[in-house]
Amino acid sequence: MGAGQDETGATAVVPPPSTSHLMEARAVTKHFRGVHALDGVSLQVGGGEIVGLIGPNGSGKTTLLNVLSGVYAPTAGKVICDGREVAGFRPNRIAHMGVGRTFQNIRLFEHLTVRQNVEVGSVSGHSSKGVDHRSDVDRLLARFGLSSRADVQALNLPYGAQRRVEIARALAGRPYFLLLDEPAAGMNEAESDTLLETIMGVRAEFGCGILIVDHDLRLIMRLCERIHVLAEGKTLATGTPEEIRRDPTVIEVFLGDALKDT
Amino acid sequence: MNRLRSSLYFRNVTKTSGLIIAFLLIIAVVGALSAGTGSSLTLIIPNFFITVIIVIALQMFTGNSGVVSWGHSAFVGIGAYVTAWLTVPAVIKSDVFDSMPSWLLNAEWSFLPSIVVATAAGTIVAALIGIVLCRMKETAMAMSTLALLVIAHGVYANWFGMTRGAQGVYGLPQNTTLWGAFGFACFAVIVGVMFRDSRVGLRLQASREDPLAAEATGVSVVKSRYIAWVASAALAALSGSVWAQFNLAFDPSQFYYTQVFAVLSMLVIGGMATMSGAVIGAGVVTVISQVLYNLEGGSFFGMEVPRISGLQQMILAIITLLILIYRRNGILSWWELDEWVRKGKDRFFPGRPGSGAGPLSDKKDGV
Numbered sequence: 001m002g003a004g005q006d007e008t009g010a011t012a013v014v015p016p017p018s019t020s021h022l023m024e025a026r027a028v029t030k031h032f033r034g035v036h037a038l039d040g041v042s043l044q045v046g047g048g049e050i051v052g053l054i055g056p057n058g059s060g061k062t063t064l065l066n067v068l069s070g071v072y073a074p075t076a077g078k079v080i081c082d083g084r085e086v087a088g089f090r091p092n093r094i095a096h097m098g099v100g101r102t103f104q105n106i107r108l109f110e111h112l113t114v115r116q117n118v119e120v121g122s123v124s125g126h127s128s129k130g131v132d133h134r135s136d137v138d139r140l141l142a143r144f145g146l147s148s149r150a151d152v153q154a155l156n157l158p159y160g161a162q163r164r165v166e167i168a169r170a171l172a173g174r175p176y177f178l179l180l181d182e183p184a185a186g187m188n189e190a191e192s193d194t195l196l197e198t199i200m201g202v203r204a205e206f207g208c209g210i211l212i213v214d215h216d217l218r219l220i221m222r223l224c225e226r227i228h229v230l231a232e233g234k235t236l237a238t239g240t241p242e243e244i245r246r247d248p249t250v251i252e253v254f255l256g257d258a259l260k261d262t
Numbered sequence: 263m264n265r266l267r268s269s270l271y272f273r274n275v276t277k278t279s280g281l282i283i284a285f286l287l288i289i290a291v292v293g294a295l296s297a298g299t300g301s302s303l304t305l306i307i308p309n310f311f312i313t314v315i316i317v318i319a320l321q322m323f324t325g326n327s328g329v330v331s332w333g334h335s336a337f338v339g340i341g342a343y344v345t346a347w348l349t350v351p352a353v354i355k356s357d358v359f360d361s362m363p364s365w366l367l368n369a370e371w372s373f374l375p376s377i378v379v380a381t382a383a384g385t386i387v388a389a390l391i392g393i394v395l396c397r398m399k400e401t402a403m404a405m406s407t408l409a410l411l412v413i414a415h416g417v418y419a420n421w422f423g424m425t426r427g428a429q430g431v432y433g434l435p436q437n438t439t440l441w442g443a444f445g446f447a448c449f450a451v452i453v454g455v456m457f458r459d460s461r462v463g464l465r466l467q468a469s470r471e472d473p474l475a476a477e478a479t480g481v482s483v484v485k486s487r488y489i490a491w492v493a494s495a496a497l498a499a500l501s502g503s504v505w506a507q508f509n510l511a512f513d514p515s516q517f518y519y520t521q522v523f524a525v526l527s528m529l530v531i532g533g534m535a536t537m538s539g540a541v542i543g544a545g546v547v548t549v550i551s552q553v554l555y556n557l558e559g560g561s562f563f564g565m566e567v568p569r570i571s572g573l574q575q576m577i578l579a580i581i582t583l584l585i586l587i588y589r590r591n592g593i594l595s596w597w598e599l600d601e602w603v604r605k606g607k608d609r610f611f612p613g614r615p616g617s618g619a620g621p622l623s624d625k626k627d628g629v
Contacts, residue, residue: 069478095480103478109471111535111596112464120468123461124480153596173480 021047021082021176021209023068023099028077028087030063030233037063039233040077045209047176050199052220052241053213055230061213062104064230065179068211069101070094082176098126100170100208101179106162108169110155114146117154117165118172125173140168143205144198160191164198171202177209178202184216192219199223221245277600279455282541283448285599286311289545290444297440302552304440308508310548311443315501316521317528317540318454323494324526325534326463327487328470329400332522333407336414337384337495339517341502343418344380346431349507354433361423373437377503384499388492396488400473403487411522418514430513438508446504450497454537462489467535523575524551527582533592538599543592547578 023045030038038060045051053061066072068079070091079087081097100121109117118140122133141147144164149157154165163183170178180199184192196219203210214220220227221241229236229250237247244250293307320334348371350358355367371379395406418425425431457463466486468476473483506512524547532543554574585592594602 071474071478090482091474091477092480092482095478101478103475107472107475109468109475111471112467116464116467120464120476120481121479124465124468124476126480169479 021098022080023082023177023209023211024078024080025064025068026078026080028064028067028074028079030060030067030072031075036233038067038074041230041233041235043211043228043235043238045177045211047209048203048207049226050203050210050212050224052224052227053211053230054215054217054220054227055236058232059230060233061230062181063233065101065181065211065213068094069099069179092124095124095173095175096126098174098176099179100125100173100175100177102163102166102170102181102183104181104185104213106159106166108154108162108165111153113151114154114157114165115141115150118146118168121169121172125175127174131174137172140172144168159186163195167198167202171206171208175206175208177211178206180210180212180214182214183212184214184219187216189218192216195219196223275452275455275459278537278598279448279452281598281600281603282451282455282538285541286314286444286447286451290440293440293444306548306552308438308440308443309505310544311440311447312438312501312505312508313525313528313544313548314447314541315450315504316498316525317532317544318450318537319494319497319501320525320529321494321534321537321540322454322457322497323487323490324529325536325540326458326466326470327490329487330404330526331407331491331494332404332526333410333414334495334498334525335517335521336410337388337498338502338505338521339414339418339514340384340387341380341499341504342506342512342517343425343431344383344499345376345503345506346434346512347424348376348379349435349437350431350433351435358426358431358433359424360426373442373507376437376507377500380503381496381500384502385492385496388495388499392488392491392495396484396491411518415514415518418517425514428513428515430511432511434506434510436507436510438504443504443508446500450501451537451541453493453497454540457490457493458537462486466490520575524578527578529592530582531585531592533594533596535591535596536594536598539592539594542594542599546593550578550581 025041025043027040027042028038029036029040041060041064043051043053043064053064055061063072067074067087070086070089070093073088077087078085081094081099084097086094086097109120112120115137118137119133122128122131122136138147141150144167146161146164146168149161154162157165167180167183183199184195187195199210199212200223202208212220212223224241226238227241227244228238229244231253236253237244237250239247289307289310293303296303296307316334316338320331323329323334324331347359347362347366348369351370352368355362391410395403398406419428421427458467465476465481468479468481469483469486477483528543528547529540530543531546532541533539551574554577558570558573589595597605
């Protein structure tokens with residue numbers, strides 16, 4: 001495991017930051033038996049960009065993430081990944097195009113070891129030709145402080161470490177885009193601050209565009225360049241954190257007091 | 263080699279298969295020593311080795327994918343019947359197979375070529391069925407394997423001209439020896455361990471844990487299952503061929519529920535997730551079955567035990583049930599024999615590198 005200890009090694013895991021990548025939802029609509037979970041939502045995430053997706057419960061945030069990652073096919077609209085229409089593709093094909101994700105309720109391969117979890121990402125992710133999986137996995141484990149628990153079954157890890165395994169597994173696939181579904185759920189302020197640094201670090205080291213869904217506005221406001229607000233399946237507002245903070249409709253509809261102290 | 267092996271950091275092909283093969287070797291030596299003594303061991307031990315092949319075949323698919331297959335005995339049957347077609351002496355063949363084409367009537371193949379062709383036949387059938395089967399959801403797939411078993415049995419029992427129906431087939435030459443069976447069991451162990459630690463095997467285990475997360479991580483669940491299905495069916499057909507050339511006569515009922523249940527219970531009792539579990543499960547069930555067999559019609563602490571048909575299966579079912587209730591993941595749970603040995607050493611001789619992880623520290627395991 002010694003080789004994985006140096007920080008500089010981590011940057012070699014994926015291609016350097018790039019702005020040439022673009023993931024896009026165009027007028028995406030998703031109905032579940034008459035329930036309009038998403039209604040004509042358009043959103044873009046560029047390579048190396050951090051975009052926040054916020055909104056009250058049931059506003060369609062996770063649905064949008066599921067459409068982008070191929071878990072759901074949209075009822076109408078397009079999903080375009082690096083110029084290619086991918087709506088209706090299976091999740092594994094979208095993953096192969098360079099899209100990694102985490103889940104709101106952590107979904108690890110529980111009975112596999114931590115190392116195996118990350119390995120699955122490494123050997124199944126996108127553009128795996130000529131990749132040294134073993135050293136990649138070692139570096140990722142070291143990067144996320146998991147080296148000492150590499151051979152423990154994932155279900156035996158504490159919550160915070162499980163979250164890190166999930167992110168490491170997604171990054172092991174060398175994604176251009178990382179979709180994070182409520183990574184700060186269940187975290188206190190200190191933990192959320194650590195997460196902020198981690199995500200910033202991930203962008204700097206791995207160069208991927210990040211779309212993050214969370215209720216932790218303190219985190220989102222400090223982390224994101226752009227924020228997309230959903231309400232009842234529709235886009236309520238988009239803009240910089242500053243614009244969102246001042247947007248009267250956003251404040252009025254659901255943010256309220258929560259924004260005043262950020 | 264490096265391409266094939268993906269997760270050799272913790273699990274070790276050589277160590278795992280080495281320890282299991284050493285275990286099998288001891289049994290083989292016992293078998294060799296019992297030769298000529300008239301002991302029933304000369305029959306039990308080679309049959310145990312063949313059973314090991316079948317259980318490992320099932321482990322490759324069901325253990326790694328988490329999808330139960332009720333249909334593997336269909337492939338054991340294909341292996342056995344194709345072997346009979348190829349090896350039964352021409353003189354007997356005309357009596358046994360009414361409508362056998364003349365080019366096949368004169369075939370009197372030897373041990374290895376017949377195994378190769380029988381395995382290939384099973385592989386081809388599995389490859390065709392798998393195209394449809396592996397696209398199904400888990401439950402539908404399991405149900406379909408059951409349908410496969412019933413269909414295959416229907417064919418074996420009714421294709422009179424080629425299978426002699428329910429009366430069965432006889433006249434196969436005894437080509438499988440103790441060491442032949444041992445050799446194929448070792449082959450199966452190595453194939454099974456290498457498959458589990460291959461990339462496909464790893465992806466498949468990921469899909470067993472969480473199909474959705476596996477797909478989102480880039481795993482093609484359908485493709486992984488398909489490869490495992492075909493490979494494990496091939497091994498099942500191979501075991502059928504080896505089995506037929508040891509037991510020399512058989513009928514369709516031997517590739518039906520009784521075998522399916524016996525093999526599944528071995529896997530459940532030993533532990534589905536590991537190769538050691540499959541082998542030890544096969545061993546435990548073989549021993550229990552023999553003890554029960556000897557007990558039936560004899561006496562047990564002075565009590566008369568009547569000869570009841572199905573008593574063996576009933577007690578096996580109860581043991582399987584108890585394992586499912588009290589030790590859901592089987593005797594070996596998630597760890598191979600060598601990993602248990604290593605972790606045991608770490609516990610009793612602490613302070614050495616590698617302590618702190620593994621079976622003995624995972625108290626929450628399997629809850």
